[in-house]
Amino acid sequence: MNxxxxxxxxxxxxxxxxxxxxxxxxxxxxxxxLANARAQKxxxxxxxxYVDAIAAVHYRQNKRDYEMRAATLDEKTRQHAxxxxxxxxxxxxxxxxxxxxxxxxxxxxxxxxKSSTAHRDAVNAVAADRAALHAHEASGDPVPGDQVSQLLQxxxxxxxxxxxxxxxxxxxELIRTDLHGRGQPLPGWEQLP
Numbered sequence: 001m002n003x004x005x006x007x008x009x010x011x012x013x014x015x016x017x018x019x020x021x022x023x024x025x026x027x028x029x030x031x032x033x034l035a036n037a038r039a040q041k042x043x044x045x046x047x048x049x050y051v052d053a054i055a056a057v058h059y060r061q062n063k064r065d066y067e068m069r070a071a072t073l074d075e076k077t078r079q080h081a082x083x084x085x086x087x088x089x090x091x092x093x094x095x096x097x098x099x100x101x102x103x104x105x106x107x108x109x110x111x112x113x114k115s116s117t118a119h120r121d122a123v124n125a126v127a128a129d130r131a132a133l134h135a136h137e138a139s140g141d142p143v144p145g146d147q148v149s150q151l152l153q154x155x156x157x158x159x160x161x162x163x164x165x166x167x168x169x170x171x172x173e174l175i176r177t178d179l180h181g182r183g184q185p186l187p188g189w190e191q192l193p
Contacts, residue, residue, distance in 0.1 A: 042103060045099070045102070045103045046103040046104060046178075046179075047179065048099070049096070049099040049100050049102075049103045049104055050104065050108070050175045050178070050179060052091055052096055052099070053096065053100060053104075053108075053112060053171065053175065054171075054172055054175060055088070055091075056090070056091060056096060057112075057115060057168045057171055057172060059085070059088045059090065060119055060168070061165070061168055062084070062085060063085055064119065064122065064123070064161075064164065066081050066082075066085060067123075067126075068122070068123075068126050068161065097112075100112055104178075105174075105178050107174055107178075108171065108174050108175055108178060111167070111170050111171045111174050112171050114167050114170075114171075115164070115167040115168050115170070115171045117167075118160070118163045118164040118166075118167035118168075119164045119167070119168070121160045121163070121164070122160040122161045122163070122164040124160075125159065125160040125161070126160075126161075
């Protein structure tokens with residue numbers, strides 16, 4: 001075969017190989033870009049769901065603290081607490097749960113379910129104690145006020161209440177771990193006024 005023809009075949013073959021490789025690289029890059037865009041969308045939705053979950057847990061903790069307190073608040077403190085709680089609009093529980101199921105890690109979903117159950121148990125424990133006190137008072141045998149306060153304080157500082165607080169803290173730390181790759185208790189963190 002003529003050297004000129006061979007050179008032409010080599011050039012055409014090389015061009016074809018480069019073209020096919022370039023086309024394959026373009027397809028690979030397009031698929032990779034789509035996968036990255038999908039991962040970024042999921043991360044953005046996960047972050048939104050987690051921020052809403054943290055806000056809901058924080059609100060639930062503050063509301064639980066307010067509603068389960070044993071001591072009577074002075075009028076100014078009561079108004080401040082009620083105004084603080086009124087600023088938050090609770091999300092639709094079904095929507096938040098659906099977003100967590102769709103975007104959260106399985107560990108966070110499980111922890112959130114445990115947290116919600118622990119909160120319900122704490123609320124039910126205090127409600128049962130209050131109902132027992134009201135029944136006792138209705139029987140005509142009044143309980144001295146200091147005993148009522150002591151009983152409610154004991155209920156709220158032990159058992160179900162502590163479990164609810166621990167479960168809430170666990171959810172927040174799992175969320176922080178999932179988002180940041182690590183989770184540590186926030187030192188000195190307190191409720192904002």
